[in-house]
Amino acid sequence: EAQVTQNPRYLITVTGKKLTVTCSQNMNHEYMSWYRQDPGLGLRQIYYSMNVEVTDKGDVPEGYKVSRKEKRNFPLILESPSPNQTSLYFCASSRRGQFNSPLHFGNGTRLTVT
């Protein structure tokens, strides 16, 4: 089954404790992206990757890192999480991130930072 898989689904952590949210897609998509979703603000892009070893900042990159060492994986790293990073996070992928190529989303990771 074609899918984007995120882990974990739920994560509660404390301020400053490094964490990684994994994302994997099995559709051989070049383009991958991370979003956060907050009430009243909608989906905002954190980082995206057009292909292996190519990453770019989105609208809200501060406090996050990503890597794209392999085509299928795009982990999101929070080196020192803070409470304002409490949010619902989505990973997404598409064939090439261009025209006529809709995003496929994972089912989300609910992160709480205390």
Next chain:
Amino acid sequence: GESVGLHLPTLSVQEGDNSIINCAYSNSASDYFIWYKQESGKGPQFIIDIRSNMDKRQGQRVTVLLNKTVKHLSLQIAATQPGDSAVYFCAEMVNTPLVFGKGTRLSVIA
């Protein structure tokens, strides 16, 4: 399930009626538009897309209309069913990345 938006516009529709969800987009240069559906506890799911050289596109029970003059996009759902209850987002694209609207919550009354 997770809350995707506490203050979203809400549309309540009787089961079996048609639903129309509207979206105003911001960039007159946008050339590709997508509608997504997000159910509670899930990620957004692609419904239908349309290019800027079209003004209408139909899928199964859904139709998207594009009015470039007023920068307006609408999603029409025919014979709305309880399973259509969700938050619906439009998204526009000029170059990557997509820009998402904040969404409309559709509630279907049985």
